[in-house]
Amino acid sequence: MQTPFPKSDLDDFGPHFGLLSRQKIELMLRRSIILPQEDVEESQLQPASLDLRLGSRAYRVRASFLPGKERTVMDQLRALVRDEDAISLEHGAVLERGCVYVIPLLEHLKLPDSISALANPKSSTGRLDIFTRLITDRSEVFDRVARAYEGPLYAEVSPRSFSVRVRKGSKLNQIRFRRLNSQQFEITDFSIGDRELREHHKDAALVDGDLNLREGLIVRVALSARAHGDVIGYRAQKHADILDVDRVGAYKLDDYWDKVFARGDNRLILDPGEFYILASHERLHIPRDLAAEMVPIDPAMGEFRVHYAGFFDPGFGAAPDKRPGARAVLEVRSHEVPFILEDGQIIGRLVYEKMAEPPQILYGEGDVSNYQGQGLKLSKHFVMG
Incomplete structure (x- = not known):
């Protein structure tokens, strides 16, 4: 039997659990669970996911990294690159093939205890051989956002076949949200048999x-x-x-x-x-x-x-x-x-x-x-x- 959350938590999300649909993602925006730094575009909303947008700066790094449980992504970036070396994406910039970049995204999250998230490259991104992963603060894994996470989102971007031009607002990856009942908090496999x-x-x-x-x-x-x-x-x-x-x-x-x-x-x-x-x-x-x-x-x-x-x-x-x-x-x-x-x-x-x-x-x-x-x-x- 699924254990419901208190009515005060997500009472307008209905009684069901699983991946959230577009209409519930829109509700998350209205409830400030998703915190866009600029107005969300209609084209970002997919049937079961939200396209994420690159922010105004990119940081070229020597190697991929995860921040770990005790650090933020910006803590790591400060140790790896100087702020004045950031690449402006306001008017577009080229990300070179074979290089690794970390880019703050325009979407932030303030998830309740009952919602986690997972990310993947958009279909077009994968077909261009752009290796893209989501990073969050104090995390030891890519492309996963822990329930109750509050904070910014970052994309690690590494073009593999072609150098690519991107700009603030370009969309390379997408995020989807999973609503959990209390018995699912420790589950890692949600696939059906x-x-x-x-x-x-x-x-x-x-x-x-x-x-x-x-x-x-x-x-x-x-x-x-x-x-x-x-x-x-x-x-x-x-x-x-x-x-x-x-x-x-x-x-x-x-x-x-x-x-x-x-x-x-x-x-x-x-x-x-x-x-x-x-x-x-x-x-x-x-x-x-x-x-x-x-x-x-x-x-x-x-x-x-x-x-x-x-x-x-x-x-x-x-x-x-x-x-x-x-x-x-x-x-x-x-x-x-x-x-x-x-x-x-x-x-x-x-x-x-x-x-x-x-x-x-x-x-x-x-x-x-x-x-x-x-x-x-x-x-x-x-x-x-």
């Missing part, structure tokens, strides 16, 4: 074809011409021009990416250090009462990393014919040695979590759903074709 996923699949298909579950939905990579035609992926070029993260549909594909063509043996050899955009074999649909996240199937299964930006909003993949309608785009980087991927090889899994309530506006129903119905697709910055 395979049995419940089977029941969901009976009501509305989660995937086209067979349902393959292993503590979540198994996702396989598509490398054959049957899935995408001759082009089955893209590989980032080594020495491309600077890319502005706020310019949509402004760049030619061939200026930044090399096409990867299907081979007769339906294989792809990943070169160490190269970054690839691939796509899943499966077409997916995320039901309105669930959200999902891409996680590694098993770190021991291959010499590669997949999917920086692994969050899927409720409604992703919905199609008029009620069948799952969108592939998962896979951001893949090989590690120390060349590695052979084969068509249909398991590359990750989707784990699902319950929404506290369905969003009133699902992914694909708003004005900023850039990847609904996608197949193999680069970020919104590029003209495909």
Whole structure:
């Protein structure tokens, strides 16, 4: 039985627990649980998350860090960089490929004891190979905000393939909020089990074809011409021009990416250090009462990393014919040695979590759903074709 909080705590949030929808994020803004330093833009509000905005200054640091339990992020920055060396983002600045930056965000938090938060890069950020993580004061982990946290938020940003131009207000990562009952305070795994996923699949298909579950939905990579035609992926070029993260549909594909063509043996050899955009074999649909996240199937299964930006909003993949309608785009980087991927090889899994309530506006129903119905697709910055 779920233990409710006292009426005085979150009495206008309703009786349900889980990931909070857009309408509750709007309520958090009105209640000053989320404290934006400037007015929130409509485009920041997603079905189950809030896009975070870069502030006015960036700090280039020698290496990534976490502040630890006793320090703030600014304590660490004062020891690493001089304030006069801060980079102004007021009128835009270039973040160089291979460098690490820490950037205070325009959103601060004042969470109650019953709400925690977690973050991930936006889909477009991952597809540009920009490594981005959230940092909070007195924390020993990235991308997690402890319940009852009060304070600023920071983004660690490290462009890997392209140098990028950003400015105050640019949006690279997003945050989602989880409402907990008192019995969940020590829980770390909120994913729902395979049995419940089977029941969901009976009501509305989660995937086209067979349902393959292993503590979540198994996702396989598509490398054959049957899935995408001759082009089955893209590989980032080594020495491309600077890319502005706020310019949509402004760049030619061939200026930044090399096409990867299907081979007769339906294989792809990943070169160490190269970054690839691939796509899943499966077409997916995320039901309105669930959200999902891409996680590694098993770190021991291959010499590669997949999917920086692994969050899927409720409604992703919905199609008029009620069948799952969108592939998962896979951001893949090989590690120390060349590695052979084969068509249909398991590359990750989707784990699902319950929404506290369905969003009133699902992914694909708003004005900023850039990847609904996608197949193999680069970020919104590029003209495909």
